[in-house]
Amino acid sequence: MSQTAAPGATGSAVPAEALLSSFALAGYTKAEPAILQPAEPFLDLSGEDIRKSLYLTTDARGEELCLRPDLTIPVARDYLASAAAGQPAGFCYLGPVFRYRDQQPSEFLQAGVESFGRTDRAAADAEMLALGLDALAAFNVTDIDIRTGDVALFAALIDALDLAPSWKRRLIKDFNRKTSLAQDLERLTLSTDTVRKGYEGVLAALAGSDRKAAHALVTDLMSIAGATNVGGRSVAEIADRFLEQSTLTGGALPKDIRLLIERFLTITGEPDDALAQLRTLASDAGLDLAAAVDQFESRIGFMAARGIDIATTRFATSFGRGIDYYTGFEFELHRKGNGVEPLVAGGRYDGLMTRLGSPNPIPAVGFSIWIEALAATSARTVR
Numbered sequence: 001m002s003q004t005a006a007p008g009a010t011g012s013a014v015p016a017e018a019l020l021s022s023f024a025l026a027g028y029t030k031a032e033p034a035i036l037q038p039a040e041p042f043l044d045l046s047g048e049d050i051r052k053s054l055y056l057t058t059d060a061r062g063e064e065l066c067l068r069p070d071l072t073i074p075v076a077r078d079y080l081a082s083a084a085a086g087q088p089a090g091f092c093y094l095g096p097v098f099r100y101r102d103q104q105p106s107e108f109l110q111a112g113v114e115s116f117g118r119t120d121r122a123a124a125d126a127e128m129l130a131l132g133l134d135a136l137a138a139f140n141v142t143d144i145d146i147r148t149g150d151v152a153l154f155a156a157l158i159d160a161l162d163l164a165p166s167w168k169r170r171l172i173k174d175f176n177r178k179t180s181l182a183q184d185l186e187r188l189t190l191s192t193d194t195v196r197k198g199y200e201g202v203l204a205a206l207a208g209s210d211r212k213a214a215h216a217l218v219t220d221l222m223s224i225a226g227a228t229n230v231g232g233r234s235v236a237e238i239a240d241r242f243l244e245q246s247t248l249t250g251g252a253l254p255k256d257i258r259l260l261i262e263r264f265l266t267i268t269g270e271p272d273d274a275l276a277q278l279r280t281l282a283s284d285a286g287l288d289l290a291a292a293v294d295q296f297e298s299r300i301g302f303m304a305a306r307g308i309d310i311a312t313t314r315f316a317t318s319f320g321r322g323i324d325y326y327t328g329f330e331f332e333l334h335r336k337g338n339g340v341e342p343l344v345a346g347g348r349y350d351g352l353m354t355r356l357g358s359p360n361p362i363p364a365v366g367f368s369i370w371i372e373a374l375a376a377t378s379a380r381t382v383r
Contacts, residue, residue, distance in 0.1 A: 015378075016094055016111055016371050019138050023092035026131065028113055031091040033074035035098075039066040041073050041356060045325055053100045067098035072349075072366060073356070075114050080358055088117035094371070105372075111135075112346070114366035116353070122295055124365050125329040125348060126302035132333050132344040132367050133308065139378035141343065145334040146312065148271070149319025151175060152328040152348075153278065156292035157264055161257055171261070176324045181265065185258050260285055268316040271300045278317075299329060321345060325352045329365065335377050343374045 024030060039056055055067040068074050071093050079085060094111040101108075113131055118124040129146070136144055154175050158168050174181050260281075267277045275297055282289040304310050321330050328348035335343060346367025353362040 015139060015375070016109065019111060019135055019369075020092055020094045022134065022138065023113055023131065028090040028092040028115075031071075031075045031078060031093045031114075032095070033068065033071065033078050033093075035068055035096070036065050037068045037074055037077075039064040041077065042066060042069060045073065045352070045355060046323075055098050055100070055106070069099040070097050070368065071095065071110055071112060072114060072368065073352075076116070076352060076356055076364065079114075079116050080353060080356055085358070086117060086360065086362060088115075090115045109371035110368050111371055112366060112368040114364065116364050117362055118365075119363060121328070121348065121363055121365070122298035123302045124363070125299050126306050126308070128329075128346055128365050128367050129303060129331055130306040130308060132331070132346065132369070135344060135369050136333060136374070139374050141335055141374065141377050143336045145336050146308075146314060146331065147319060147334065147342075148313060148315045148329070148331045149317065150292070150296055150315075150329050151320055151326055153289070153292050153296060153317060154264070155327070156289045157261070157287070160287040160289060161260070163253075163257065167253065173324075175320055176322065176326065181261075181318070185253065185261060265318040268318070269314070271296075271303075271310055271313055271315045274315045274317070275300065295328075321347060323347075323349075325349045325355060327351045331367070338377065341373065342370070343377060344369050 020030065039054060042050060042054065050069070054069055057065050059065055075091050075093060079089060079091065090113065092111070092113050094109065096107050097110045098107050100106050113128065115124050115128065129148075133144065133146075136142070151172075155172055158171050161168075163171075171181075264281060267274050267281070269277075275293065278289065278293050278296070281287075282293065300310060303313070319330065320326070321332065326347045327350045330347035331345065332342035333344040334341075344367055346365070348363075348365040350361060350363050352364055354360070
C-alpha cells in the first residue's frame with residue numbers, strides 16, 4: 001500500500017514530500033509505522049465512540065486490529081519500543097490514514113511532526129507552531145487564523161479550587177471532551193439529591209471502581225431488565241449518567257466556583273492580553289496559578305522569538321481540541337474564512353506515553369497536517 005498517495009491526493013504528494021524533507025532538515029527523523037495497528041490504544045484513548053470510525057479486523061489469536069486512523073499514536077508506540085525511549089527524539093511522517101468520514105474519502109494523507117522527551121516545554125511548543133506555519137507557507141497559504149489554548153491552565157485552575165477529586169476529574173473530562181462546558185456547568189450546579197435518592201448504596205459501591213467494569217455491569221443489568229431506550233437515551237447513555245452520579249459524592253457544584261470557572265472561560269484575545277487577565281483572576285480569587293501562567297508567558301516569548309506575530313494570534317482559555325490525552329498547549333491553523341476544519345492542528349500530550357505503557361512520564365508535543373485539504377486550499381489561493 002502506498003505511503004505517499006491516497007484517493008483524492010493527486011498533486012499533493014510531491015509538495016508533501018518536499019515538506020517532509022524540510023522537517024528532516026530541521027532535525028526530525030522520518031517515521032514509517034505499520035499501517036495495521038492494535039485497536040486497543042485507540043479505543044482506550046479516544047473511547048468506544050471512535051469504534052464506528054475505525055476499519056477493524058481480528059487476527060487468528062483474537063486480537064482486534066485496525067487500519068491506523070492517525071499517526072501520532074503509532075509513531076509514539078514505535079518510539080517507546082525503540083532504544084531511544086525516554087530520550088529526546090523527533091520524528092516526521094507522511095502516509096495514509098484510514099477513518100470513516102461521512103461523504104469524504106476514508107483514506108487520506110496525513111503528515112506531521114512529533115517531538116518526544118524535550119524538557120524545554122515552552123520552546124518545544126513554540127517550535128511546533130512555527131513548523132506548522134512553515135508548512136502552510138510551503139503551500140502558499142499565508143492568510144491564516146492562529147487559534148491557541150492551553151488545557152494546563154484550566155487544569156491548574158481546577159486543581160487550585162477546593163473541590164473533591166471526583167469533581168476535579170469530571171470537570172477536566174468535560175473540558176477535554178469539547179462539550180459545551182458552560183452548559184454542563186449549569187447542569188452540574190443543580191442538586192443531585194433527586195437523581196441519587198434511593199440509590200446511595202449502589203452509587204457508593206460503584207464510586208472509585210474500575211470504570212470499564214462498572215459501565216459493563218450497569219449496561220448488562222439494564223439489558224437483562226429489557227431496557228433499550230428510556231426518554232430518548234440509549235442504555236449506554238443511561239449507564240454513563242448513572243456512573244457520573246457515583247463519582248459526584250459532594251453534592252452540587254458550588255455556585256461561586258461555577259461563576260469563577262465561567263469567568264476564566266471568558267478570557268480570550270491576544271496572548272499578552274489573556275496573560276494579564278489570567279494574573280488578575282488569580283489575584284482576585286486568591287489562587288496560585290503561577291506555574292501554569294508562567295509557562296504560558298514563557299511560550300509567548302519563544303513564539304515571538306521565532307517570528308510568530310503575537311498580535312495576530314488568538315488565544316482562548318475555552319479552546320480545546322476535544323482530545324482526552326492533551327495536557328497543555330493546543331493549536332489549530334485555519335485559512336481565514338474557511339470554516340471550522342483546521343489545515344494543521346496539534347498540541348502537548350505529556351500524559352500519552354504513560355497511557356501507552358511507559359513506566360515514566362515523557363514530555364511530548366506535535367501536530368498533524370491534512371494534506372489534501374491543504375493542497376485544495378493552496379490551489380484556490382493561487383487561482
